[in-house]
Amino acid sequence: MSNSLGVLFVTPEAHPLVKTGGLGDVGGGLPPALQSIGVDARLLLPAYPGLIEASRAEPVGPPFPVLPQLQMGPVRLFRGLLPRDHTPAYLVGCPLLYERGGGPYVDESGKDWPDNALRFGLLSRVAALFGTGKGLTDWRPHIIHCNDWQTGLIPAYLAQAAGNRVRTVLTIHNMAFQGNFPPELIPELDLPWSMYKPDGIEFYGRLSFLKAGLFYADHLTTVSPTYAAEIQTSEFGYGMEGLLATRKNRLTGILNGVDNIGWNPETDAHLPAHYSSGDFAGKAANKRALQERLGLPVEPDTPVLGIVSRLTYQKGTDLVLDIAGELLKQPLQLVVLGTGQKIYESRLRQLAVAHPSRVGIAIGYDEGLAHLVEAGADIFLMPSRFEPCGLNQMYSMLYGTPPVVHAVGGLADSVVDATPASLADGTATGFLFHGANPAEVLAVVMRALLLYGNGQAWHKLQVNGMKRDFSWKCSARKYLEIYQTLLAGDELTTTPSAPSRGAG
Numbered sequence: 001m002s003n004s005l006g007v008l009f010v011t012p013e014a015h016p017l018v019k020t021g022g023l024g025d026v027g028g029g030l031p032p033a034l035q036s037i038g039v040d041a042r043l044l045l046p047a048y049p050g051l052i053e054a055s056r057a058e059p060v061g062p063p064f065p066v067l068p069q070l071q072m073g074p075v076r077l078f079r080g081l082l083p084r085d086h087t088p089a090y091l092v093g094c095p096l097l098y099e100r101g102g103g104p105y106v107d108e109s110g111k112d113w114p115d116n117a118l119r120f121g122l123l124s125r126v127a128a129l130f131g132t133g134k135g136l137t138d139w140r141p142h143i144i145h146c147n148d149w150q151t152g153l154i155p156a157y158l159a160q161a162a163g164n165r166v167r168t169v170l171t172i173h174n175m176a177f178q179g180n181f182p183p184e185l186i187p188e189l190d191l192p193w194s195m196y197k198p199d200g201i202e203f204y205g206r207l208s209f210l211k212a213g214l215f216y217a218d219h220l221t222t223v224s225p226t227y228a229a230e231i232q233t234s235e236f237g238y239g240m241e242g243l244l245a246t247r248k249n250r251l252t253g254i255l256n257g258v259d260n261i262g263w264n265p266e267t268d269a270h271l272p273a274h275y276s277s278g279d280f281a282g283k284a285a286n287k288r289a290l291q292e293r294l295g296l297p298v299e300p301d302t303p304v305l306g307i308v309s310r311l312t313y314q315k316g317t318d319l320v321l322d323i324a325g326e327l328l329k330q331p332l333q334l335v336v337l338g339t340g341q342k343i344y345e346s347r348l349r350q351l352a353v354a355h356p357s358r359v360g361i362a363i364g365y366d367e368g369l370a371h372l373v374e375a376g377a378d379i380f381l382m383p384s385r386f387e388p389c390g391l392n393q394m395y396s397m398l399y400g401t402p403p404v405v406h407a408v409g410g411l412a413d414s415v416v417d418a419t420p421a422s423l424a425d426g427t428a429t430g431f432l433f434h435g436a437n438p439a440e441v442l443a444v445v446m447r448a449l450l451l452y453g454n455g456q457a458w459h460k461l462q463v464n465g466m467k468r469d470f471s472w473k474c475s476a477r478k479y480l481e482i483y484q485t486l487l488a489g490d491e492l493t494t495t496p497s498a499p500s501r502g503a504g
Helices: 022-036 116-132 153-160 209-216 225-230 241-246 281-293 317-327 342-354 367-376 392-398 409-414 420-425 438-452 455-466 472-488
Strands: 006-010 040-046 058-064 075-081 088-093 143-147 167-172 206-208 219-222 251-253 304-311 333-340 359-363 379-382 403-406 431-433
Touching: 006 022, 006 116, 022 040, 022 143, 022 472, 040 116, 075 116, 088 116, 116 143, 116 153, 116 209, 143 153, 143 472, 153 167, 153 209, 167 209, 167 472, 206 209, 209 241, 219 225, 219 472, 225 251, 225 409, 281 304, 281 367, 304 317, 304 342, 304 367, 317 333, 317 342, 317 438, 333 342, 333 367, 342 359, 367 392, 379 392, 379 438, 392 403, 392 409, 392 455, 403 409, 403 438, 420 455, 431 438, 438 455
Parallel strands: 006 040, 006 143, 040 088, 143 167, 167 219, 219 251, 304 333, 304 379, 333 359, 379 403, 403 431
Antiparallel strands: 058 075, 075 088
8 A cells, every 4th residue: 555645643541551541442343444444554653562473563663762852862763554454563661660450541540640741742743754754664644643632732732833834733532631731841842942832832821742643633523423513513512612613624523334244233242142123033032132141031022121321411321320210210221231330339239139030230341241131131221411422322223222311412413302293204313302301201201112012113123224334434534535635735724823721
């Protein structure tokens, strides 16, 4: 692909090498999809423990100095491949910063690494060297695709570079995480103090990695069209809505795709039985297996509501608990898999003890059980207060398990509400509610249960969802359009002017 459009996709995580959430799915899904449509897409991420071996990476050139004022030892670049699809992946090797226990962002006790600014500042600096042709490799990308605050300094570094620089795209996966640090780190990160201002990287007296990216990137994207509009409001903008509003002509929402190899009910290795939109026998077998797994009575005709989620306020766990009493007056079963805030874990356990034949709870992370819930449940409940994109609602549709979701972010963009009109024209795929309160959630679940009682209509709803195309190739084509527009020069004007500090 030497003559192809080159994209360096910089990310702190990429499945299956390392994953903590949806960003890992994007890192593992979008670059291979770009490769499949002719883009020379390559990843860059930190060399966390085990990644060099997992990607079979080899050193690229000798160690080199980056941010020498940090005295963190030599930095070395490695090149390997994503294990499943062989997309090229560069790893930034710096033992002092990356070879440690815990996770990419937190230590083993769950606390943020105190040197995260330096860890991801280094990642950004190495990425910028790719963009300025400093000879790290014999390959120079046309586009550097940044992701979230951990890569936000890349456009800032490139803004200082002389000569013909590459273009940058920053994807916002969640505005709630901004990477705000003390400004005293600016010299250590080799940034000029002239950038530390409201029209730059300063955010309420802090150095903000995310704001740096939002301000200096050539184009911004989010992980769904609705979320792109939402982050321009005070409710979802987290203080940066003003800046985002000034950049709305360079802000595009593109719905994430899903891994339709790992998440496919016809081939899913985690399932005891496979099925398709033309043969649902296997779905009934998975429902039985789910009920048995969680110690519930095997009742083929009792609707099972499934939840796979972090158990947090943002995910609406409290809303589910608030309606549980009324909900369990109905002939149904509730299954929940997840981990999160201890108060919610405790309340869910108490609910299962009080209703042992109606409620099955699994606290923790279990990939196999997550797949079984998607396949074995009849209805999937996802009442998130906000959801930039979300993946489980798409998995649910592909598995013939109509989702019940809050009409926000990617949930609103991916689920078509089951109304008389949408049921008649064959576009309905699930159920939407408006307003994150117990009454709205209870009402929409009751609406779903009512339709569940109509076997023919319910089957049609299932088939509609299973036929949706949520593949990464759809998203990749839209990103390619943005890359091509940037390279054509249609958006290459001056750096934007930010509003006052209080507006973001």
